[in-house]
Amino acid sequence: MEASYFDMVTGRAPAELRIDNVRIVDVFSDEVRLGSVCVGDGRILGFSKMEALDVYDAQGAYLIPGLIDGHVHIESSMLCPARFAELVLPFGTTTVVADPHEIANVKGMDGLRYMLEASRELPLSVRIMLSSCVPALPIEDSGATLEAADLAPMLTDPDVGGLAEMMNVPGLLDGAPDVLAKVGIARAAGKVVDGHAPMLSGRSLDAYVALGVTTDHECTTPEELRERVARGMYVLLREGSAGREVKKLLPGLTTGNHRRCLFCTDDRQPADILERGHINGILKMAVEGGLDAVDAVRMATLNAAECYGMRDRGAIAPGLRADLVLVKDLKEFKVLACWAQGRLVAREGRMVEKLDMLWPGLLxxxxxxxxxxxxxxxxxxxxxxxxxxxxxxxxxxxxxxxxxxxxxxxxxxxxxxxxxxxxxxxxxxxxxxxxxxxxxxxxxxxxxxxxxxxxxxxxxxxxxxxxxxxxxxxxxxxxxxxxxxxxxxxxxxxxxxxxxxxxxxxxxxxxxxxxxxxxxxxxxxxxxxxxxxxxxxxxxxxxxxxxxxxxxxxxxxxxxxxxxxxxxxxxxxxx
Structure with a gap:
């Protein structure tokens, strides 16, 4: 009979895993301390050195929370969800907030459902955002059209995080009924409405935020970053294969505003990920650019979790998901091991095992x-x-x-x-x-x-x-x-x-x-x-x-x- 979470927490049964001799990066207290972390039933049990079935000696390496990509189109990796998971987990990314906008523009609801179902059983946690602009603009010729009535039933799914990037800025500001309806159903469900507002400023930006949009990943200048944070938005610093804004935006970060900022890749090709890493590569770049290492880790974990209402992750603390990443140091962020819900999924840059994939059928x-x-x-x-x-x-x-x-x-x-x-x-x-x-x-x-x-x-x-x-x-x-x-x-x-x-x-x-x-x-x-x-x-x-x-x-x-x-x-x- 398997031990329960309660039994492991209270010491009535041994933990499933104990990571010893590890430097724990605490994004709550801004500290790095040497100690142990115990894991059981997919969650963190605590820091006491309790009995465990498996012990991992970290040899003084650093343990950080599982990394979160705040906005990504999985399709831009040219991989189906299972193969994408195999690509990014070895780099320490354990959660992605994904907009299946690309396949939705080709195959509509069939595309959305495929991405949702193909991601459910993966060790990579995929939080799906429902594509808001299919087509992106009324002047485009996509493979499908998605209305608010199509999307509404999916908002009750626990793996759906909200409404994906609202690119139709003119439609929202002009009060287009279909656009307002999509934003309205997401807000009524208490879920996030992502933004996409390049160069939007002043009064128009005020209206965009007031109508319910809470994030933007299209900032290209420090001034735009500050302007959005001042309006309560979260800003996603993007480092994709084509759009590379992290170095441009780092000067806009301050001790006062970095808690409203996180990282994303948006669109990145697999060869680029293999060469530069994923979110861990952005951490390296940010620290090289002068950002404090713990602040950078916080942006890639706790900030992202808070932004998207994922209260069960983003830090290393009792009760949270055991999404953990062991890195050699806080400069290069080379990943030595990655655990997803307490399960070792990658080690030394390689997956422990191949993942099953869902057949795409009519797609x-x-x-x-x-x-x-x-x-x-x-x-x-x-x-x-x-x-x-x-x-x-x-x-x-x-x-x-x-x-x-x-x-x-x-x-x-x-x-x-x-x-x-x-x-x-x-x-x-x-x-x-x-x-x-x-x-x-x-x-x-x-x-x-x-x-x-x-x-x-x-x-x-x-x-x-x-x-x-x-x-x-x-x-x-x-x-x-x-x-x-x-x-x-x-x-x-x-x-x-x-x-x-x-x-x-x-x-x-x-x-x-x-x-x-x-x-x-x-x-x-x-x-x-x-x-x-x-x-x-x-x-x-x-x-x-x-x-x-x-x-x-x-x-x-x-x-x-x-x-x-x-x-x-x-x-x-x-x-």
Whole structure:
């Protein structure tokens, strides 16, 4: 007969685990003390050196609470939930607050339910936030539309934390009934409403907060961070593969405001995680940037738990979940061992065992495009002055650059006559509507000698393709259609390499290291064959070109979108 939690707590039965000779990082008292921690029935029993069935000698290493990623799209790792868990648990992340916005935009409620059910039995605790913007904006062409009535029943699920990032800022501030309804059901259920408000300020920010939004992960300056904390918001310092704001925001942290701040990855690829770590890598970066180590740990644990109402975790104390991470020191944050609810799940950078995954079923069939015209990527600029999408280094923010282009007599932009200039297009791939938006991309992206196409195109996840010639662009799209989604790289009509992502065109069921290895091969190819700019991530930068909720200038299946005027514009700058 197994001993009960009560018996272990009161000493009537031995603890299941005792970790000895460990430096305990106390995020409550701001102390680090040498001692022992006892665990039983998935929870922390206390610090007394009680009898235990298993004893682990930490040899003076540091024990910190399980790390929490405050906002992540699991799909951006290109892994299904089980494989994602296998990737991040060895880095000490034991809880993630996940917005399945990507798969919801492809498969709607079926996508939401899959992510919820596929995560339930994992040692990684996945708190699902219900996607608020499917589609992200009314002007997008997603695979589904989710209304408040669709989401409301799921808010009673204990694994659902609230409403995910409210990207439709104009809709909320203008009082759009469907937007207000979604925020209303989350608030009525007493759950969190996440924000997404780049560059929002002043009176508009006041209204955004007053209407119920409590977090934001889109700050890019210390001033924005302070402005949000002053309004009672939690600010998530993001360090993803493309959006990297932690170093920019560290100067905004003070002893007075850091308790309202936490960390998130948002969108990070598996190769990047293997290279730089996960939340533990952000801790290293923050401490190198001058943040006190215990303050950094608190932001990655207790602050995040408090923000999302997870009162059972975030610290090392009796009664809390035994989500524990042993690290070598408080500088590098190299993870030696990770326990999830008292169970050793990873050691020395490796999972103890492989995790079972839920079969995705209907999510496999997701690429459905209409027959394409003879020249689907035609762009005409009769005036010779074109609006071109311009990039910024390591940023999701783009801008409109007006530049002269050489055209044929009929105004057609021929790339051969404009060295370095690229064409970029988004093709609707959910309902075979035939919608295709085509534009021009600044030479700074650096793509040469071919084309890249992917079904990862935030947030509606249509096909986005860029190239220096139309033939390779078309060949890349055709191959994507054949493999059911993923990433395809083409040169001179031949497929150089590809990464199939059959689950919704977004995720793989293969092991994380295999996906990461393949992605690394693609990235090397992007660097050495295509000469992609070092200030860009070849695939993530391309994916975010299709996200109109991020300033300033994007492209969708309906054409070029000016985020400042919230309107579609012609490639010809005189129109």
């Amino acid at each position: 496999h069939s997701s690429v459905n495009i209409a027959p394409l015209p003879e020249r689907p990527f035609s762009v005409k600029v009769p005036s010779g002055k074109a609006r071109v999408i311009g990039l910024q280094p390591h940023s999701l923010i783009t801008e409109c650059r007006v530049q002269d282009v050489v055209t044929a007599e009929d105004g057609e932009v021929e790339l051969e006559a404009n060295p370095g200039l690229l064409k970029v297009a988004v093709i609707e791939r959910h309902h075979a509507t035939g919608k295709t938006g085509v534009g021009l991309l600044d030479a700074q992206y650096g793509l040469q000698n071919g084309a890249i196409a992917t079904t990862i195109a935030h947030d509606s996840h249509n096909i986005v393709v860029a190239g220096d010639n139309e033939d390779d662009m078309l060949a890349a799209v055709r191959e994507l259609e054949r493999i059911g989604g993923g990433i395809v790289m083409v040169a001179k009509g031949e497929v150089l390499d590809e990464l199939p992502l059959p689950i919704g065109g977004l995720m793989s069921d293969q092991p994380a290291d295999e996906v990461a290895q393949k992605l690394n091969e693609l990235l090397r190819l992007a660097c050495f064959h295509y000469r992609i700019w070092e200030g860009a991530d070849a695939f993530m930068t391309l994916s975010f070109l299709a996200l109109p909720v991020i300033p300033h200038f994007k492209i969708t299946a309906r054409g070029l979108f000016d985020g400042d005027t919230f309107s579609f514009v012609d490639v010809d700058a005189t129109k």
